[in-house]
Amino acid sequence: AQSVTQLGSHVSVSEGALVLLRCNYSSSVPPYLFWYVQYPNQGLQLLLKYTTGATLVKGINGFEAEFKKSETSFHLTKPSAHMSDAAEYFCAVSVRGNKLVFGAGTILRVKS
Amino acid sequence: ETGVTQSPTHLIKTRGQQVTLRCSSQSGHNTVSWYQQALGQGPQFIFQYYREEENGRGNFPPRFSGLQFPNYSSELNVNALELDDSALYLCASSLDQGEHNEQFFGPGTRLTVL
Numbered sequence: 001a002q003s004v005t006q007l008g009s010h011v012s013v014s015e016g017a018l019v020l021l022r023c024n025y026s027s028s029v030p031p032y033l034f035w036y037v038q039y040p041n042q043g044l045q046l047l048l049k050y051t052t053g054a055t056l057v058k059g060i061n062g063f064e065a066e067f068k069k070s071e072t073s074f075h076l077t078k079p080s081a082h083m084s085d086a087a088e089y090f091c092a093v094s095v096r097g098n099k100l101v102f103g104a105g106t107i108l109r110v111k112s
Numbered sequence: 113e114t115g116v117t118q119s120p121t122h123l124i125k126t127r128g129q130q131v132t133l134r135c136s137s138q139s140g141h142n143t144v145s146w147y148q149q150a151l152g153q154g155p156q157f158i159f160q161y162y163r164e165e166e167n168g169r170g171n172f173p174p175r176f177s178g179l180q181f182p183n184y185s186s187e188l189n190v191n192a193l194e195l196d197d198s199a200l201y202l203c204a205s206s207l208d209q210g211e212h213n214e215q216f217f218g219p220g221t222r223l224t225v226l
Binding site (some may be wrong): 053092 | 213
């Protein structure tokens with residue numbers, strides 16, 4: 001069965017610093033992987049997705065993620081954190097029939 | 113283009129009651145999925161509807177049921193509410209069942225069971 005593990009329930013970075021949010025997946029078939037962001041009291045917004053092709057995926061707001069099959073990872077990065085990036089981030093894998101299995105989430109705090 | 117909408121925004125019920133949550137899918141989308149997000153956790157898949165038929169179900173009891181209408185809007189019904197049903201309920205729509213398709217999420221309905 002597919003599953004997702006997000007390492008670190010809370011990550012704190014300074015404004016302008018690198019953001020790295022970790023995600024490892026387990027899948028018996030080639031995975032479709034997604035990163036979503038959730039701001040307080042709101043729904044989920046897609047940041048980026050990996051389906052096939054290029055393993056480095058660029059998303060909105062300067063985020064990107066690299067699919068590494070050998071490491072079963074799909075870590076999310078952003079070169080320079082902005083205060084507006086403070087939110088909760090979810091990694092997810094899509095299983096048969098487009099059903100998403102989510103990780104537990106990582107809360108990103110950005111310090112000024 | 114109208115996005116996914118959900119109603120109501122907030123709801124307070126007592127144990128044993130029944131609740132109906134509603135979702136309007138994005139224009140052109142025929143697939144609707146429902147997720148439960150308990151406080152401090154990631155969303156958990158409840159079930160999915162594709163062209164008015166249930167198309168997969170997560171690990172939720174039968175008192176969680178749903179419908180999809182010809183216009184692809186959807187309802188989630190929960191009977192015999194329990195305290196643990198308190199959560200944010202998210203609806204998401206997508207073009208179809210393809211695993212590569214993005215799911216577009218609504219803002220959610222916050223259900224509190226007292």
